[in-house]
Every structure is written in structure tokens, then in C-alpha cells.
Amino acid sequence: MAEFFIDGEWAEPARGGTRQIHCPADGTLVGVVGEGTREDTGAAIAAARRAFDAGPWPSTPAGRRGDLLLRVAELLERDKDAYARAESLDTGKRLVESEYDLADVAACFRYFGKLAGQDAGRVVDAGSPDAFSRIVYEPVGVCGLITPWNYPLLQAAWKVAPALAAGNTFVLKPSELTPHTAILLMRTLTEAGLPAGVANLVLGAGPEAGAPLSEHPDVDLVSFTGGLATGRVIAANAAATVKKFALELGGKNPNVIFADADFETAVDYTLTAVFLHSGQVCSAGARLVVAEELHDRLVDEVVRRAERIRLGGPFDPDAETGPLISAAHLAKVEKYVQTAIAEGAILRTGGHRPDDERLAAGFFYAPTVLDGVRQGSHAVTEESFGPVLTVETFTDEEDAIRIANDTQYGLAGAVFTTDASRAQRVANRLRHGTVWINDYHPYLPQAEWGGFKQSGFGRELGPTGLGEYQEAKHIYQNLRPAPSGWFRAGHPSREEPMQ
Numbered sequence: 001m002a003e004f005f006i007d008g009e010w011a012e013p014a015r016g017g018t019r020q021i022h023c024p025a026d027g028t029l030v031g032v033v034g035e036g037t038r039e040d041t042g043a044a045i046a047a048a049r050r051a052f053d054a055g056p057w058p059s060t061p062a063g064r065r066g067d068l069l070l071r072v073a074e075l076l077e078r079d080k081d082a083y084a085r086a087e088s089l090d091t092g093k094r095l096v097e098s099e100y101d102l103a104d105v106a107a108c109f110r111y112f113g114k115l116a117g118q119d120a121g122r123v124v125d126a127g128s129p130d131a132f133s134r135i136v137y138e139p140v141g142v143c144g145l146i147t148p149w150n151y152p153l154l155q156a157a158w159k160v161a162p163a164l165a166a167g168n169t170f171v172l173k174p175s176e177l178t179p180h181t182a183i184l185l186m187r188t189l190t191e192a193g194l195p196a197g198v199a200n201l202v203l204g205a206g207p208e209a210g211a212p213l214s215e216h217p218d219v220d221l222v223s224f225t226g227g228l229a230t231g232r233v234i235a236a237n238a239a240a241t242v243k244k245f246a247l248e249l250g251g252k253n254p255n256v257i258f259a260d261a262d263f264e265t266a267v268d269y270t271l272t273a274v275f276l277h278s279g280q281v282c283s284a285g286a287r288l289v290v291a292e293e294l295h296d297r298l299v300d301e302v303v304r305r306a307e308r309i310r311l312g313g314p315f316d317p318d319a320e321t322g323p324l325i326s327a328a329h330l331a332k333v334e335k336y337v338q339t340a341i342a343e344g345a346i347l348r349t350g351g352h353r354p355d356d357e358r359l360a361a362g363f364f365y366a367p368t369v370l371d372g373v374r375q376g377s378h379a380v381t382e383e384s385f386g387p388v389l390t391v392e393t394f395t396d397e398e399d400a401i402r403i404a405n406d407t408q409y410g411l412a413g414a415v416f417t418t419d420a421s422r423a424q425r426v427a428n429r430l431r432h433g434t435v436w437i438n439d440y441h442p443y444l445p446q447a448e449w450g451g452f453k454q455s456g457f458g459r460e461l462g463p464t465g466l467g468e469y470q471e472a473k474h475i476y477q478n479l480r481p482a483p484s485g486w487f488r489a490g491h492p493s494r495e496e497p498m499q
């Protein structure tokens, strides 16, 4: 049970706790890992502190740090099959999706590897011939990195790669539900030549193994991706020692569709936006905000296609999407749907576990469409983080923008229209950190990924000099919109599942 990685050594949790990891698709036992306590995290923080204060990594030339990250990218590609398999077993997601994730993980390390040595700072006018003035960039120190279960390795990579590029040391605490690819990552970092103590890994539940990363005075920065309620706890804890913190929180993301949108493209992306990874995506387009005159035609077709989506486990070649992560999460989604119906939502399809023997041992939930939800209702304001689409209608452009912005969250959203001017006007006014035009979900490592409002604040890359007084918004436009074909089942001419 030595899966903890502390000061360059594999270690067991001090109190010897264990946790079983089961595949959410069929309940098979994937592995038994150590379950850490505050004591283990304290030891990992001490190692990271020593490595920062006295180790070679922070003063290693940035270009050499970058070279190591490039080597990590190569090793990830070499070992991609083992990584993808481990990710799929922990999360239950289709193997092909884990393979896509792995490619994104390698690209992330490569991107930050190339960036590491590029900017050595700048000289500023000192205002006197007898002075010299320059800006330099230094690492923050010890970073506590806390990640969720939906994209386990990718979420870790988005924190680990820039933290290392900048010369920090870190303690990673992945979700207790999906630890295996983080363990593999420690092996890869070691093989790439990272000095002892720079990368540390502890496993276990958030309030126990995770909490010290937001509380301990020796941690300089805590970077958290997860739910809003946990984010509030982390921010409050971090305040006691005035830590720097980054919070990438939830979303309740509107997908705004105008009547002039290309119909097939709009249907296709409505499905992809919300049912990809069974809705367990922070940027999932869980709120369909559709023009009144298009409502009936669009929703009928979305329902028809949603009913044909093929559910299955990671290695089922016909599956188009997989299970929810756990029994507790399944129960949460079921309750969310029941509450919505009790509040007056019209259940158009789904709302139950699939009636299929093959899926009985997994945490599957049928793709669900809730029509006629009221603004301000629980269904519209709270994340389900499951395969549940709610439908609201709008009368005109102004109404669409008002409805789309009427949420405590501000992570992502999309607008579908063939009117190019309207697309830009609406994108400009959506108060969400990422806005896609005639597309949904593309993510670029070189673009900001930050939330507005209570979605937190994430990666704000472009320095304008105005710092925290600006929100960076990424507006991405697909200039050749066409159906993505992600969910092919039910489409008359594209019945073959995507491989």
C-alpha cells in the first residue's frame, strides 16, 4: 500500500488506512489504495517546503525546467495505453475519451514546457540614469493542488505543469474516487528526472487529507478545482494565512440557440454539450435556452436523439457515454430531477436508471430532458453534474442574454446563430469565462479558463497590467459549423458510433 509519494519516496499512510476503488461502470474492484490523514499531508507539505527552500528546483534555469516538462510529455505518450486504461477504470468513462484526455495531458505538459524559458522578465524605466530597474518572475513556493474526479489526470496536469514550469514545489491531493493516474504521474515525473521533494502525492478524503493544503502556514498557494461549496471552505481556510488561491468551481452553463441556427448543428451540439461524459463536465451545456419559435421542433428532435444514446462501460465499443461516478452522485442526480419535477418541470425523457440488465451493476442514468423549467427554480440555479438538460425559452436577443446571465455561476456558455453580428454581440454580453459560437466544448491550453462570478477564478494568462480588476473571457468561434457527430445514435445518416 505504498502509493503516497513523499520526498521522492513511496510511502504508506501513517495510520495504515485503506480505500477500495471500484469501477463505476460495473462495480469491479480496480485497486486498494492508502487512505491518508492530516498527518500524511503534513509530512508531504514539510517535504515540499524543504525542496522549495533548500532544493535545486526553484533556481534551476527556467529553460531546463521546461526541458523536463517536454520529457514528461514524451513519457506520457509512451505510456498512454496504461494511463488511459487506468483513467477509464477509475472513472468508468469510455476508453476512447480517456485517450483523448491523455493527448490533452501531454499537450499541456508540452505547452508549459515550451513556455517555461520564454519570458525572463523585463526592464522598466527607472526614471534616472543612475538606477536600473527590472521585473522578474519568481515561483510562489509550496503549492497545494486539489483536483476532482471528472477529468482526474487532466485537472492535475493543468495545475502540475504550470506549477513546475514556474519553479514551485507541490503536494497533489486528487479526488479520493480516482487516484490511479496521479500515482502513475509521480512515476513519470521521477523518471523524467524531477528532484526529490518537488512533487508529492497524498490520497484520501478532502476534509482529512485535503484540508491541510488550505490551512497549513507552510503552503503558499492552494489551487482547487471542484464544487462551489468546497471552494467556499477552501477560500475561508486560505484566508487565515492569506494564501494565494485559485478556484475553478462549478457552472450552470447556458446554451443559447436562435431560430436561424443551422438545425442539425444545433441539435448535435445540444446533445454533446450536456451528455458528453454523462454531464459530468464543469462546462456542460446543461441549460438549453432556445428561441420560442424553435422550441417545439428542436426539443422534439433532442428528445428523440437522447433516447437513442447508447450507454455502456469503458470497453464497450458501442457505448456513446458512460456511468456516473458513484452511488452517492447517482442519488444526487435522481434527487435533483425529482425536485425539478416537483417544482413543475415537464419530464420529456429519462428521469430514471436505464432498464437494461447489462448496466445494472453500474451507476448509469438515462439522458434526461426537463422542459418548461422556471427561471430561478432549483433546476436552473443548481448544478446536477449529470446527464440532465433543462429547457428555457426566450423571445428576443435581449431576453436571451438576460436569461443566460441569470445565474450565480459564470463558467461557460454558447450561442448558436447564423447571424455573424448577433453571434459577436451576444458573446460580448454573456458574463461567462468561455463563450463558444456555433460550437461547444473546445478547450485550448493557450487560452484563459476562468470563471466569472461564483465559478471562481482560474487561469488568467494574458497580462494586461490591470491584473485582478479585469476578467479574461475566451470567445471561440467555429467558422465552419457542422454537426460534430459525437452522439450518432438516432441520426438518420450517421448510425455508426464514433470510435
Ligand code: NAD
Pocket: 146, 147, 148, 149, 150, 173, 174, 175, 176, 204, 205, 206, 207, 210, 211, 214, 225, 226, 227, 228, 230, 231, 233, 234, 247, 248, 249, 250, 251, 281, 282, 283, 383, 385, 411, 451, 455
Ligand atoms: P468536490 O468539491 O466534492 O471535490 C473536489 C476535491 O476537493 C476532491 O479532491 C475532494 O477530496 C477535495 N475536498 C473536499 N473537501 C475538501 C476540504 N474541506 N478541503 C480540501 N479538499 C477538499 O468536487 P467533485 O465532486 O470532485 O467535482 C465536481 C465539481 O467540480 C463540480 O461542481 C464541477 O463543476 C467542478 N469542476 C470545475 C471545473 C472547472 O474547471 N471550473 C472542472 C472540473 C470540475
